[in-house]
Amino acid sequence: MPVLVTTQQEIDKESQKNNDIIEGIFLDNAENQTLKIITMMQWAVTFCPNALFILKADEEMFVNLPSLVDYLLNLKEHLEDIYVGRVIHQDTPNRDPNSQELFPFSEYPEKYYPDYCSGEAFIMSQDVARMMYVVFKEVPIMVPADVFVGICAKSIGLKPIHSSRFFGKSHIRYNRCCYKFIFTSSETTDEMPLAWKEINNGKECTLFETYYGLISCKLLTYLDSFKRFHMGTIKNNAMYFGD
Numbered sequence: 417m418p419v420l421v422t423t424q425q426e427i428d429k430e431s432q433k434n435n436d437i438i439e440g441i442f443l444d445n446a447e448n449q450t451l452k453i454i455t456m457m458q459w460a461v462t463f464c465p466n467a468l469f470i471l472k473a474d475e476e477m478f479v480n481l482p483s484l485v486d487y488l489l490n491l492k493e494h495l496e497d498i499y500v501g502r503v504i505h506q507d508t509p510n511r512d513p514n515s516q517e518l519f520p521f522s523e524y525p526e527k528y529y530p531d532y533c534s535g536e537a538f539i540m541s542q543d544v545a546r547m548m549y550v551v552f553k554e555v556p557i558m559v560p561a562d563v564f565v566g567i568c569a570k571s572i573g574l575k576p577i578h579s580s581r582f583f584g585k586s587h588i589r590y591n592r593c594c595y596k597f598i599f600t601s602s603e604t605t606d607e608m609p610l611a612w613k614e615i616n617n618g619k620e621c622t623l624f625e626t627y628y629g630l631i632s633c634k635l636l637t638y639l640d641s642f643k644r645f646h647m648g649t650i651k652n653n654a655m656y657f658g659d
Contacts, residue, residue, distance in 0.1 A: 449535075449561035454552055461542075461549050468495055470545050473537040478604035478611055480595065483581070487599070488539070498541035499569050501533030503578035507563070523556050532566020533576045534584035537600040547572045589636035593621035593629030 431437040440455040442448045453472070460470045469488055473479050491498070506528045509519040540548075548568040555567045569576060581599040588594065588601040592614045595601070604611060621629065 450557045450559070450564045453561045453565060454557070457545050457549055457552070461545050465542070467542055469498065469539050469541055471537070471539050472535070473600070474535070474602075476603050476605060477537050478595070478601045478608055479537060480597075480599050480615060482615060483597065484539070484599050487579075487581075496541050496543045497574060498539065498577065499533065499544050499565075499574055500540075500577040500579055500582075501538030502536075502580075502582040502584040503531050503576045504529075504534055504562070504566075504584075505531050507532070509559075519559060523558065529559070529563050530566045530570040531576050532562050532569070534582070535560070535562030535565070536584050536602055537582055538562075538565070538576075544569070544572075544574060547574075586637060587640070589633045589640060591629040591633040591636075593625045594633035595629075596621055597626050597630060 427437060427439070431439075438455065438459050440451060442451045444452070456472060457470075460467065464470075471479070471484070508528055509524055509526075510517045511521065512518060548565070551568050551571045554571060555564060557564060559567065566576065579599065581597065583598060583601050585602050587603040588598060590604075590607045590611060595611050596615050
């Protein structure tokens with residue numbers, strides 16, 4: 417729940433106008449992201465019992481809904497036990513006693529977290545949401561929100577499904593045919609209007625155009641990551657010599 421009165425008034429106004437906001441009784445900060453997940457699940461199970469799937473996506477994410485819907489429709493009879501996204505494998509709990517994100521051994525003694533879908537965007541089927549709703553109270557909420565979902569999934573005997581079309585925290589450089597194929601890209605504020613216009617313009621991409629687009633955007637994304645890493649190294653070295 418927001419602290420500022422003006423912010424609350426703006427939220428109330430948005431909610432009254434579009435009826436598209438769900439509020440939980442907690443502070444909206446980094447420590448309470450797990451509570452947001454729980455609230456989302458509770459609301460979906462209670463008020464959307466006929467929804468086959470539930471999509472969780474951060475606000476800065478580009479989500480290719482047409483491709484995502486096609487993917488889900490092609491599952492046909494396999495509409496249950498779905499928990500799909502970009503799977504994180506063998507992530508380790510933070511054991512640093514000086515860190516604010518410390519997760520003590522007493523709370524979670526395992527060496528690795530169970531596999532889980534990166535929290536920027538993932539999908540689960542209605543039956544999975546219902547089963548997780550039952551086990552929420554058995555899982556420590558102090559873990560990161562996406563890890564929390566992964567632990568819940570493990571407790572109900574479910575393994576996440578990896579799809580390379582989810583890109584987690586990565587921002588994918590824009591290419592029309594690439595964006596027609598992928599499901600998500602992070603931090604696409606500037607490219608969002610163009611992406612939405614072009615993926616919905618009815619112009620399809622050939623197999624070659626899709627293949628070329630994927631290679632192009634992934635290569636440019638890799639070069640962007642290398643550039644950021646290189647600039648970060650230069651900055652750190654400059655700070656070191658400055659000291």
